[in-house]
Amino acid sequence: MFLGVLIGLSVGILPAIGGLVPMAMVLPFMFLLRPLEGLPLIVTISAVGYQGGSMTAILLNIPGTEPNAATLIDGFPMTQKGEAARAIGAALTSSTLGGVGAVALALAVIPVLLYIVMAITSADMVFVILLGISFIAVLAERSMTKGLLSGALGLLISLIGYQPVTGIPRFTFGSTFLYDGVGLVPVIVGLFAIPEAIALAATGGTVAQVEAKLAGMQQVLEGVKDVFRHWWLFLRSMVIGYVVGVIPGIGGAVAPFVAYGQAKASSRHPEKYGTGCVEGVIAPESANNAVLGGSLLTTLALGLPGSAGMAILLGAFILQGLVPGPRMMTEHCDLSLTLLLVVVVTNIIAGGICFGLIPHVSKIARVPARILFPLIVVIALTGAFLYRQLLGDVIIAVTFSVLGLVMRTFGYSRPALLLGFVLGTLFEKYLFIALGAGGPFFFLRPISLSLIAIIIGVIGLGLVRTLRKKEAF
């Protein structure tokens, strides 16, 4: 387990490697280990990757894992304001508590939740995803039209590659490389990391633009206190992460954005989001680790992997001669409970290790641009390559850095574009499955109609807020 913590944390620094790759890496060794040794190792790696990844997201604008992408929206501006240690303190506390809390939640609501999961169909999935897309209206920073334009562009970019139902390639310009679409990691490093690195090199100085008001450890404690001050936000975000994790097929990258969107939508000061607001760090970090608790439960109890990481875990189960499903919870109750407890223990161990590192790693914010610029560029572009081991992904990352720079300069919302991109493919896939299964009135179901009501509420709230600010639309 400790080995898993070290692997997960150390490889979490690279955007493509954190999370899935180390899990896949240890998969072949499953034959050599007993189930109670091998399976906890895989779960451990999956559990701690997000904690390492949040540090690079906050300090360098490079998310270590895909679910850390939402953390950089407010995490990096906090670093620029000289509050890197506070941001990391808040991120690690919410991530650790989110992971632990989700397991408690998993154990408490197993019977009810599994009943609900079985009731969710593709039609409902369409509206779960639409709910995520509706947060684009909330993610819009200064101008609503620019935010919506960015989100729509993200959705459009997600259409590149094979159409999931017909198999017809779209907008690939004849290149087989684009048949599988544009990869998420090159898009993230291109949109966020490289434009900030270029801006840093152009302006000079350091990432932290002002002197820190508090010393390293004091800031960390302030971050920890922030999570308890915003306990209601933490709880809501954790439940969102958990529920998204339970629903198979959505993936962990969506939950932090939804949590961030609801945090901003329900905040009394939404205008502070995106400028280095600690709530903008707490919400996505509480959600990203809680996803694991939910998806682990669905994988164990139903044999349905909630994310790509859980699909690897499913493979590990099969290699060990075990079949996850409804009988897993009764026939292998000891193993199931062990895996859920592993999530708790590893989160605490990883949190402890990371807390010890914060005062040291947060000094990165004071490293001059002439040293930090090449480091960020190297980490970002190497990460882009390692994602699929294709040089084309490096080109994609550079192309998106141009787009990122243009968006940064002219006030378009990069998080909204990313959210649209993440959800676009899923939306199209489930839309056509739902249309095929239920016809044009596929949405006439209680769960779908409830979700439609929530979506209308979210969009309405965004519009009301915008109309209150006369200049924003």
Add this chain to the structure above:
Amino acid sequence: MRVSSYVVIGIMVVAATVMVSSLGMGHWKSKLLPLILGGIILLLGAIELWREMSAGKKAASTKTQTATSERKESREMLRRYLLAGGWVVGFVVTIYLLGFIIAIPLFTLAYTKLHGTSWWFAVILAVLTLGLMYIISEPLASIPLYRGLLFMHLDLG
């Protein structure tokens, strides 16, 4: 017209191109979302362009003498952005030709040295950066780094 207006026009041109090219796709399921999204982008783009135009007119009527110095400043900033972007492009070209193992230390060394760092520090940083990337990718993750066109051509990869 302001530069930001050209950005909106660019987005609208992309959306229109997407719509036109999706008309040629065989199945309605393939073209449904591109057409809807393209239409939404065109509509939002038109609203944004109208806003840009009216904001541009207001700005033109309140122009002051500071505009010239601001323009000089922004030109200088643009030059610096292009220079930093040039370094990124240079790094990518070096990766393509010589591979990551040579490109990483070369880029780190060249950039830090040319920006006033001492030789010994630049060398140590270059070696450490390469070491970190190499250890994480090859021994740890078992992913071989790209060796470069030149070395692959010479069969030295």
